[in-house]
Amino acid sequence: LGRRSVPDEVEDDAPEAVNEDTEADPVEVLESRVAELEEELQYSAAEMVNTRQRAARERSEAMRYGGMAIALRMLPLLDSLQKALDASGDDDSDGLREGVRLTFKGAKAALEAEGVTQIEVDSTFDPTNMEAIATVPAPEGSEPGSVIEVVEVGYMYYDRVLRAARVIVAEGE
DSSP states (O other): OOOOOOOHHHHHHHHHHHHHHHSOOHHHHHHHHHHHHHHHHHHHHHHHHHHHHHHHHHHHHHHHHTTHHHHHHHHHHHHHHHHHHHHTTTOTTOHHHHHHHHHHHHHHHHHHHTTEEEOOOOSBOOTTTEEEEEEEEOOTTOOTTBEEEEEEOOEEETTEEEEOEEEEEEEOO
């Protein structure tokens, strides 16, 4: 008698409401899992694309910069030929000097065809492609930080420094 009357509709809904709170709907669980797996699949596909692009970029760089080691080993040859030319003087009648000059010119042209270029040293020191091996007091008329002398010529391999130019720089006060 002390019991309250509950409409039939509410009594029928009540057990389902309790059931939904304690157990998840299997369809929702499966839909959630499918969404997770689709997301993982998208990440995997994106990672594959990134891996392929990275591999293609690395192959391209390997092809472009693959000759860098041989080019670096050829630089002492250019240096030696240049020193031989400098030591021979200005006597153009000497056939040996002309042969050395032609050899130097040919070797330099071959390296240039493969992407090796000489670093042009202007009066301002550039630490991105020059190495200061010494500093000296700034001579009369020169600015501090300016290049006084090039000790060793530098070379680039395409856009990379193959060998930095070794220079002597005027020091500031």
